[in-house]
Amino acid sequence: MGNRKKRTRQCGSDSSGATDANVTFLIDGDRSNLNTTMSDMNVQRILDKIVESKIETVNELTSQFSKSEHDLRDELEKVNGSLTQLQIENTRLRKTVEKYREEQVNLQSEIDSLKGIVKAQDLRMHDLEQYGRRNNIKIYGLAEGSKSETAVETGVVVRKFCRERLGVTVAETDIDIAHRLGARQRDRHRSIIVKFVRREVKQEVVRQRRKLKQSGIVVTDDLTPRHQQLLRNMKEVVGRDNCWSAEGSVFVKLGGQVKKVNIHSTQQEIRDQMERGERSSGSSGGASGGTSGGLSDSQSGGTTSGMSVGQSGALSGGQLGGQSGGPSGG
Numbered sequence: 001m002g003n004r005k006k007r008t009r010q011c012g013s014d015s016s017g018a019t020d021a022n023v024t025f026l027i028d029g030d031r032s033n034l035n036t037t038m039s040d041m042n043v044q045r046i047l048d049k050i051v052e053s054k055i056e057t058v059n060e061l062t063s064q065f066s067k068s069e070h071d072l073r074d075e076l077e078k079v080n081g082s083l084t085q086l087q088i089e090n091t092r093l094r095k096t097v098e099k100y101r102e103e104q105v106n107l108q109s110e111i112d113s114l115k116g117i118v119k120a121q122d123l124r125m126h127d128l129e130q131y132g133r134r135n136n137i138k139i140y141g142l143a144e145g146s147k148s149e150t151a152v153e154t155g156v157v158v159r160k161f162c163r164e165r166l167g168v169t170v171a172e173t174d175i176d177i178a179h180r181l182g183a184r185q186r187d188r189h190r191s192i193i194v195k196f197v198r199r200e201v202k203q204e205v206v207r208q209r210r211k212l213k214q215s216g217i218v219v220t221d222d223l224t225p226r227h228q229q230l231l232r233n234m235k236e237v238v239g240r241d242n243c244w245s246a247e248g249s250v251f252v253k254l255g256g257q258v259k260k261v262n263i264h265s266t267q268q269e270i271r272d273q274m275e276r277g278e279r280s281s282g283s284s285g286g287a288s289g290g291t292s293g294g295l296s297d298s299q300s301g302g303t304t305s306g307m308s309v310g311q312s313g314a315l316s317g318g319q320l321g322g323q324s325g326g327p328s329g330g
Helices: 002-131 151-166 199-212 225-238 267-284
Strands: 136-140 175-180 192-196 218-221 243-246 249-254 257-261 295-297
Touching: 136 199, 151 175, 151 192, 151 199, 192 199, 199 218, 218 243, 225 243, 225 249, 225 267
Parallel strands: none
Antiparallel strands: 136 192, 136 218, 175 192, 243 249, 249 257, 257 295
């Protein structure tokens, strides 16, 4: 009996030990699972926090982007508005500029027209001035008499000169006035200006001036200052022997033809005319007609003042020799 109880207790004791071991094993396993579960939960919480943080960041960035987009849209609308206003202003300015251009064209046209009128009036006034000198001549190189030579005494000197040197009889009544020009000089005789009553007498005196070659005495038309300058310019271009004045006009001889020079001509224009004339004469044997620009055909029947050259014989450079210019070039 006793042994059986002991055995039972022992068995019971053995059974209890096995159970404890199982319980211990179960507890340790649960602890391990619990730790794993808790670890997973911590990781999940961390991941959730990270995701939440990222979501907040994304939401914040999205909000900023939305605000920036809104601001950009506002700025773009402002820029578009400004651009539209600039386009309107640009269109208005273009219309204004176009209007001013039209006005400028009109003004330039008016200016050109006025220039033409002024030039024509200037030429007309010059022609009138030259026409007022149509009966005048200038004589260079005649010796002076007394220191106080009067107009009457000068008239006597002129008539004697015309009679003895030119073979032209000039009556006292043929001379309106004759007098010396400028102040008396020691080393040279003053020139004389003579105004004839009749143009025919003046023309005859001019025709006979060819007799004065190599005499040191020169007879010229009474040219305006502008015509005198023109004559000097032309002498530089074509030479003294190919340039002269007659009846208040300036003439040049080019290629065997006599041309009248426009008062507004420049030296360059005359040179251009000469070059064109030489080319024309070379291609057509010199049988060209009148030229344009600075030169015109002397056979047109008039001078710049509208007066006919007539039969004065002064259109021949060979007849004039060097008597067309005078010491002052006029």
